Amino acid sequence: MDVTTDDPKAAEGQHLLQVEDLHVEFRTQYGTVNAVNGISYSLDERETLAILGESGSGKSVSAQAIMGIIDSPPGFITKGALRFRGTDLLGLDESERRSYRGQKIAMIFQDALTALNPVYSVGFQIGEMFRVHRGASRSEAKKKAIELMDRVRIPAAKERVGEYPHQFSGGMRQRVMIAMALSLDPDILIADEPTTALDVTVQAQIMELLSELQGETGMGLILITHDLAVVADVADRVAVMYAGKIVETGSVFEVYENAAHPYTEGLMSSIPRIDQRGRELNPIRGAPPSLMRIPPGCPFHPRCPYARDVCRVDLPPLYEVSASRRSACHFFEEVLANVEGGLTGGR
Amino acid sequence: MGRYTIRRLLQAIPVFFGATFIIFMMVFALPGDPIRALAGERPFSESVQRELRERYNLNDPLPVQYGKYMLALAKLDFGESFNRRRVSDIMKERFPVTIKLALFAFLFEMFLGLIAGVLAGLRRGSFMDNLVLVSTTAVVAIPVFVLGFVAQLVLGVQLRWFPVAGIQSGFYSYLLPAMVLGSLSLVYIARLTRTSLVENLRSDYIRTATAKGLPRTRVVGRHALRNSLIPVVTFLGVDLGALMGGAIITEGIFNIPGIGREIFQAVRSQEGAVVVGIVTALVLIYILANLVVDLLYAVLDPRIRYD
Ligand SMILES: Nc1ncnc2c1ncn2[C@@H]1O[C@H](COP(=O)(O)OP(=O)(O)O)[C@@H](O)[C@H]1O
Ligand code: SF4
Ligand SMILES: [Mg+2]
Numbered sequence: 208m209d210v211t212t213d214d215p216k217a218a219e220g221q222h223l224l225q226v227e228d229l230h231v232e233f234r235t236q237y238g239t240v241n242a243v244n245g246i247s248y249s250l251d252e253r254e255t256l257a258i259l260g261e262s263g264s265g266k267s268v269s270a271q272a273i274m275g276i277i278d279s280p281p282g283f284i285t286k287g288a289l290r291f292r293g294t295d296l297l298g299l300d301e302s303e304r305r306s307y308r309g310q311k312i313a314m315i316f317q318d319a320l321t322a323l324n325p326v327y328s329v330g331f332q333i334g335e336m337f338r339v340h341r342g343a344s345r346s347e348a349k350k351k352a353i354e355l356m357d358r359v360r361i362p363a364a365k366e367r368v369g370e371y372p373h374q375f376s377g378g379m380r381q382r383v384m385i386a387m388a389l390s391l392d393p394d395i396l397i398a399d400e401p402t403t404a405l406d407v408t409v410q411a412q413i414m415e416l417l418s419e420l421q422g423e424t425g426m427g428l429i430l431i432t433h434d435l436a437v438v439a440d441v442a443d444r445v446a447v448m449y450a451g452k453i454v455e456t457g458s459v460f461e462v463y464e465n466a467a468h469p470y471t472e473g474l475m476s477s478i479p480r481i482d483q484r485g486r487e488l489n490p491i492r493g494a495p496p497s498l499m500r501i502p503p504g505c506p507f508h509p510r511c512p513y514a515r516d517v518c519r520v521d522l523p524p525l526y527e528v529s530a531s532r533r534s535a536c537h538f539f540e541e542v543l544a545n546v547e548g549g550l551t552g553g554r
Numbered sequence: 555m556g557r558y559t560i561r562r563l564l565q566a567i568p569v570f571f572g573a574t575f576i577i578f579m580m581v582f583a584l585p586g587d588p589i590r591a592l593a594g595e596r597p598f599s600e601s602v603q604r605e606l607r608e609r610y611n612l613n614d615p616l617p618v619q620y621g622k623y624m625l626a627l628a629k630l631d632f633g634e635s636f637n638r639r640r641v642s643d644i645m646k647e648r649f650p651v652t653i654k655l656a657l658f659a660f661l662f663e664m665f666l667g668l669i670a671g672v673l674a675g676l677r678r679g680s681f682m683d684n685l686v687l688v689s690t691t692a693v694v695a696i697p698v699f700v701l702g703f704v705a706q707l708v709l710g711v712q713l714r715w716f717p718v719a720g721i722q723s724g725f726y727s728y729l730l731p732a733m734v735l736g737s738l739s740l741v742y743i744a745r746l747t748r749t750s751l752v753e754n755l756r757s758d759y760i761r762t763a764t765a766k767g768l769p770r771t772r773v774v775g776r777h778a779l780r781n782s783l784i785p786v787v788t789f790l791g792v793d794l795g796a797l798m799g800g801a802i803i804t805e806g807i808f809n810i811p812g813i814g815r816e817i818f819q820a821v822r823s824q825e826g827a828v829v830v831g832i833v834t835a836l837v838l839i840y841i842l843a844n845l846v847v848d849l850l851y852a853v854l855d856p857r858i859r860y861d
Contacts, residue, residue, distance in 0.1 A: 276764045278756075309767030321758040324777055326855055339768055371856040387766070 210421070222249040222290070223427045224273070224312075224395055229287035231272050231451075234280065238499045242268040244451035245287070250395065250427040255418075257442035257459070258431045259474065261495050265451040266431045270397045274314050274431075275304050291395075310340055313388035317400040319380035323372040329356070329383045330368035335371065336390040355386040359416060378409035382416065389420060396421075397429045410434075414441055435474065439463055444531075447471045450496055450506040452462070453525070457532035467534035467543050469511045513538050558858070562848045566841045571624075573837045574830075578620050581826045606636070610827065623830065632831035635820075641831035644816060649835070651721065652805070652812030656797040658728050659736035664790060667740045671747025675782070676774065678752065686748055690741040702734045702807040719809040731808040735801055739793050748788060750782040757781075784854050791847025795840035 216222050231243035243265045250256050257488040258266050271277045272284055275296065289296040296307060316322040316438045323332060333355055334348030343351065349368060356364035359376075359382040372380055381401060388396060398417065402410035418441050421428050430442060438445060438459060445462045447470060455468040466472035473491035493510040496502055502509055519536060525533040528543070536542060567609050598606070606612075610633075611619045624684045626633060632641035674683040693701070709730060710718040716730035717723045754760065763777045802814035809815075813832050820828035 271761075274765050277568070278760055305767050305769065308765055314765045316758065316762065318758065322762045324759040324763070325857055326780055327777075328856075335768070336766060339766075339772065344808070372858050384762075 212365050216249070216251075221293070223252050223254075223292060224250040225288070225290040225293075226269070226273065227288040227290070229269060229272060229289065230285045231268050231277065231282060232285055233278075233282045233285070239497045241501060242282075242451055242498055242503070243272065246446075246448070246451070246453045247448050248453065248456065250429060252394070252427055253421070253425050255421065255428040255442045257438040257445045258429065258448060259433060259435070259438060259445055260448035261433065263495055263498070264448040265498070266448055267399050269448075270314065270399050270429065270431060273395075273397060274312060276307060276308075276314075286491065309336060309388075309393065310391045311393055312389075312395045312397065313393040314397040314399065315381070315384045315388050315401050317403050319377070319404075320372060320382045322384060323380065325372055326479045328371055329375070330371045331486055333383065333387045333390055336387060340391055344429045351390070352386075355390055356383070359383075359386045359389075359420075361386070377405050378413060381405065381413055385413075385416065385420070389424070389426075392424060393426060395427045395429065397431070400433070401430075402434070403432070404431070410437070417441070435477075447474065450501050451498060453533075454507065454535045454536065455533065456525075461529070461532055465543055467528045467532065468536045469513050469542055472542060472545070473510075505535075513541060558852055559849060562845055566845060570841055574624075574834050575620055576622065577833045577837070578830055581829050582619070588805060610636075623775070627834065632828040635825050635828050637825075640822065641828055644828060645813070645832060645835060648811065648813045648816045648832075652801050652814060653812060654799055655694045655728055655732055655735060655801055655805070655810060655812060656794065658732035659739075659797050660691035660790075660794055662732055663740035663793075664742055667743025668747055668786070670740075670744040671786075672751060672779070674744065675748040675751030675755070683748070686741070686744045693737055693741045698734065698738065699803050699807060701737060702731075702804055705730060705734050706807060719807075721810055727808075729809075731804050731810060734807075735797060735804045739789075739797070743786060745787065747782060747786050750785050751778060754778045754781045780854065784851065787850055787854060788847055791843050791850065795836070795843040798839060799836050836850060 226246060226248050228245050228247055229243055230241075230245055231241040232245070242522055246265075246269055248256065258269070260266055268277065268282070271282075273296075275290055277284065284297060287297070291307060291311060295303060299307075323329070328336075330349055330352040333352040334343070334345075337343035337348045337351045338345070338374070353364045353368050356368060361367060361379055361382050365374075372383070375383065384401075396417075402413050405413065414437055417428065417430075420426075425490070432438060442459045445455075445457065445459050446453045447462075447468065449470050455462065455466065455471045457467070462471060463475065466475050478493075491510055496506055496509070502519075503522075504520045505511070505514070505523050506517040508514040511518065513536070515538070521537065523535045523537045525535050526537075526539055528534050528539055534542070588755075611622050623633065627705070630642070632645065634640050635644065670682060670686050674680070674686040677683060706718060711716050717727045728762045755774070758774060760778055763773045768777075798813070801810075801812055802818055804810070805812045805814035806818065816827060817832055820824075820832070
């Protein structure tokens with residue numbers, strides 16, 4: 208079963224972005240890494256979709272697949288479709304595909320220091336978008352760069368436009384990335400852990416800026432994070448990933464209120480009572496499986512307190528929990544019934 | 555930038571004095587008496603010997619000799635050889651030959667090295683990539699004089715593609731020696747460029763450049779290459795100096811009347827002034843080349859300027 212079958216908007220290609228049964232694998236010398244194993248979701252205008260999950264669960268790779276920037280080789284998209292307003296991006300040739308990058312779909316990364324080119328000024332790197340895609344002159348591009356730096360509230364933009372990435376603080380550098388990503392008014396922004404490398408107070412400022420810019424532009428935002436508190440603040444919907452699959456999706460309200468998958472439940476129980484942002488999520492006993500040897504049946508069964516024999520052999524489909532909600536657990540009803548949320552409550 | 559330049563200039567001063575003093579010491583530590591060597595079979599008379607020693611300051615202690623030499627040098631006076639030729643005249647005659655040779659070698663290694671390195675780096679596992687890897691090992695393993703003699707024999711004597719020796723054919727005479735001289739650095743540059751490019755192509759900012767929707771040519775040419783060239787430029791600058799000093803063997807094989815051959819002869823006949831003069835000029839060139847590299851380095855990598 209997948210989310211799209213009973214989705215009338217998807218049938219008419221009205222979603223801003225429709226990810227269908229996406230599979231990505233890396234063929235390395237040690238074996239095949241199954242990084243993304245059939246994920247589906249949709250994104251609409253003005254919507255924020257948060258993608259949650261421990262590191263190594265395939266969040267970044269799925270985002271890179273949407274951007275079309277997977278290292279290939281070794282990475283290959285082996286199955287699936289990526290529809291942007293109905294157009295399958297995977298069917299486009301490279302130059303058509305390129306016209307989507309930066310102009311329709313943009314991305315910002317975790318570490319702005321390494322994501323920016325150290326030898327070019329920030330003004331050059333922002334202005335480059337206008338020079339390459341809009342044929343702007345050097346001075347027009349610089350003017351645009353200053354405007355954008357103002358817009359993301361970098362103080363003294365005019366003076367700092369010629370400075371280099373290493374001369375900015377972490378938070379200001381991420382603002383530069385945001386300015387660059389939003390320069391051509393993309394319809395979708397993918398933010399891959401945009402605040403993980405930053406101080407707590409700076410994290411909040413960056414998230415605030417992103418929400419505000421989303422309000423102004425109406426773009427769809429895919430926010431990859433493992434910061435549950437951030438998700439609660441800004442996201443509309445959540446998709447929880449485990450071992451390259453989505454194990455639960457739903458509105459933030461529903462999912463936070465009461466998890467329908469044992470893995471989500473484990474994540475939620477890790478939120479401390481007093482709000483502690485920026486905490487690493489590693490609350491569940493055991494480690495995620497190697498993506499070269501994903502266990503048969505439910506991939507979560509070695510760590511799952513609800514696991515039964517059937518879980519070892521039967522891969523759970525995405526069960527419909529409610530109209531807007533799915534869970535890939537055979538026993539989601541039992542998980543829902545356990546309102547304590549703690550893992551000790553299981554079985 | 556200005557402060558950086560001044561600092562680099564100041565740092566060059568002790569290097570200059572240190573290097574020239576060491577050369578001075580080494581030349582005067584050469585075994586044997588230069589005056590006696592000059593005289594050969596028939597010894598000079600006492601008075602001639604005394605006069606010669608006086609003229610070349612040979613009676614002073616070493617630091618005094620060095621001081622006098624440096625004072626003269628400040629007036630661009632490099633001294634004279636025992637047969638009364640001004641060292642500066644010798645250099646005027648010899649240096650252009652070596653400079654031409656080194657420059658040809660430099661252009662040869664730079665262009666071919668960069669092209670081979672970029673092609674190898676862009677297509678790992680391709681023919682060019684394997685060629686670069688194999689030839690690095692091969693050229694490093696073969697001593698320059700073996701390579702030189704073989705090239706001279708095969709390409710010059712047998713195939714007659716190039717003049718065998720001398721500089722009578724002008725521009726054309728320099729080609730083969732320049733290729734021999736530049737061969738080692740050529741493979742090194744190719745290897746360095748390849749490694750550096752491969753590394754940079756994997757970096758985060760290249761992923762960003764691709765995500766910006768830039769054409770591949772711009773991603774590689776503007777973003778990856780600029781960063782990859784930083785270590786290559788450093789090597790090239792240092793190598794320009796090394797090529798001039800390293801031409802001794804090549805000049806010998808191909809009988810090219812440059813400074814390499816001149817130094818060789820001067821050492822054998824214990825012409826201290828000639829050796830010191832030429833080597834001092836080489837040190838200056840070397841320092842200058844390094845200075846240019848440092849400045850270029852700062853232009854290429856803005857992180858340097860603000861240390
Ligand atoms: N270039 C690559 N080559 C091989 N494996 C990769 C590559 N990029 C990502 N992977 C693998 O894909 C899996 C998912 O990674 P990723 O999407 O980065 O996880 P995360 O959820 O932490 O963002 C990881 O096991 C990682 O090792
Ligand atoms: S299917 Fe079984 S193992 Fe998987 S999450 Fe549900 S209870 Fe746990
Ligand atoms: Mg990631």
